[in-house]
Amino acid sequence: MTYFGFLRDNARWLSASYLLAMFSGFGQTFFISLSAGDLRAEFGLSHGDLGLLYMLATLGSALALPYVGKSLDHFPVQKIAMVVIAGFALFCLVLANAFAVWMVALSFFGLRLCGQGMMTHTAITAAGRWFSAQRGRAVSIAMLGFPTAEALFPLCFVILSAAIGWRGAWTLSALILVLAAMPVLFVLLAKDRIPSAAEVASASIGGKQWTRGEVLRDPRFWLVSMGVNAPAFVGTAVLFHQVYLVELRGWSLEVFASAFLFMASGVVGASLIVGPLIDRFSARRLLPYALLPLCVGCLVLANVHAQVAAFVFLGLVGVGNGFNGTLIGAFWPEVYGTRYMGAIRAVAFSIMVFASAAGPGLVGWLIDIGVSFDVQVLGMSLYCLVFTAVLALMSRAYARH
Numbered sequence: 059m060t061y062f063g064f065l066r067d068n069a070r071w072l073s074a075s076y077l078l079a080m081f082s083g084f085g086q087t088f089f090i091s092l093s094a095g096d097l098r099a100e101f102g103l104s105h106g107d108l109g110l111l112y113m114l115a116t117l118g119s120a121l122a123l124p125y126v127g128k129s130l131d132h133f134p135v136q137k138i139a140m141v142v143i144a145g146f147a148l149f150c151l152v153l154a155n156a157f158a159v160w161m162v163a164l165s166f167f168g169l170r171l172c173g174q175g176m177m178t179h180t181a182i183t184a185a186g187r188w189f190s191a192q193r194g195r196a197v198s199i200a201m202l203g204f205p206t207a208e209a210l211f212p213l214c215f216v217i218l219s220a221a222i223g224w225r226g227a228w229t230l231s232a233l234i235l236v237l238a239a240m241p242v243l244f245v246l247l248a249k250d251r252i253p254s255a256a257e258v259a260s261a262s263i264g265g266k267q268w269t270r271g272e273v274l275r276d277p278r279f280w281l282v283s284m285g286v287n288a289p290a291f292v293g294t295a296v297l298f299h300q301v302y303l304v305e306l307r308g309w310s311l312e313v314f315a316s317a318f319l320f321m322a323s324g325v326v327g328a329s330l331i332v333g334p335l336i337d338r339f340s341a342r343r344l345l346p347y348a349l350l351p352l353c354v355g356c357l358v359l360a361n362v363h364a365q366v367a368a369f370v371f372l373g374l375v376g377v378g379n380g381f382n383g384t385l386i387g388a389f390w391p392e393v394y395g396t397r398y399m400g401a402i403r404a405v406a407f408s409i410m411v412f413a414s415a416a417g418p419g420l421v422g423w424l425i426d427i428g429v430s431f432d433v434q435v436l437g438m439s440l441y442c443l444v445f446t447a448v449l450a451l452m453s454r455a456y457a458r459h
Contacts, residue, residue: 124404
């Protein structure tokens with residue numbers, strides 16, 4: 059089947075996974091962090107205070123995700139999506155009307171669980187389950203929802219905040235979820251796609267359908283997770299403190315927000331290229347290359363202080379996110395099967411959320427005690443380099459079993 063034939067024949071499900079990923083943007087760090095300056099000013103919080111609050115709320119969502127996420131193995135995607143979107147909108151309204159720090163914490167928890175957690179989990183898990191022989195292409199198309207949000211949401215939020223205030227912008231976000239996302243996805247998800255027996259057979263590797271317990275006892279799962287979740291740690295840490303970074307370097311926040319277009323372009327380009335490569339060579343063989351773009355991006359951000367570094371860094375982060383996100387979306391069902399993928403991926407997403415939770419809190423604390431931001435970013439680059447070697451070893455380890 060040609061690429062365009064694949065798009066035409068499966069437009070319904072591909073559109074649904076794409077939109078789930080796109081609307082998750084309201085719960086992603088790049089969007090929430092745009093309110094960081096207003097929240098610190100209004101509630102008297104330091105960088106470390108807000109980072110710790112965000113970290114704890116995100117950790118809470120990570121603890122909840124394995125229990126909530128396995129619902130995808132038991133209920134139709136449509137029902138789960140409707141419940142998640144309704145809760146998502148509610149937590150947007152909680153933040154819009156927050157009058158105390160505990161309400162900010164509650165909204166952070168809900169936005170991370172519904173947005174970064176369940177919306178993302180549902181989009182990628184559904185795409186991986188709906189398609190077998192062309193899983194790489196399907197996941198790559200779902201991944202395009204993230205750069206769409208990254209390209210449009212930050213700049214729109216900055217403009218809306220200037221016009222109606224940050225609270226008004228969050229209220230409008232809730233209305234978009236209820237009035238736009240919910241009805242469209244309700245229609246698109248009315249019918250599930252079931253892969254044919256031929257598709258499943260052609261994509262099968264070993265045939266074993268791993269349970270979540272078996273996966274958790276596999277040391278390879280944990281080593282791969284420590285590597286592929288580096289982008290979640292680094293991206294969340296840097297983007298959550300983007301206001302601090304902009305002030306530190308003397309950059310323009312509006313110009314920095316426009317650099318998200320480069321990040322979005324990087325995700326799009328990498329996703330569209332990597333998806334067909336996965337279908338041709340397998341996700342396992344591409345695993346060792348997942349962290350290289352992020353490694354180079356961190357080196358640039360640490361050593362170049364002109365504002366052009368923001369465009370280079372975010373562009374490479376985008377390439378890394380597109381590569382890594384598409385790859386790992388296909389990798390887990392490729393090596394562990396699809397039968398229990400809702401429960402397995404819920405744990406994998408939970409680990410990713412833990413990584414993203416650790417970033418803002420740790421970096422905020424290091425900022426407060428005077429550790430150079432450049433030194434921190436160099437450390438992130440070194441971590442990526444070390445785990446590039448680890449992922450190469452894991453690629454061979456999966457080939458032997």
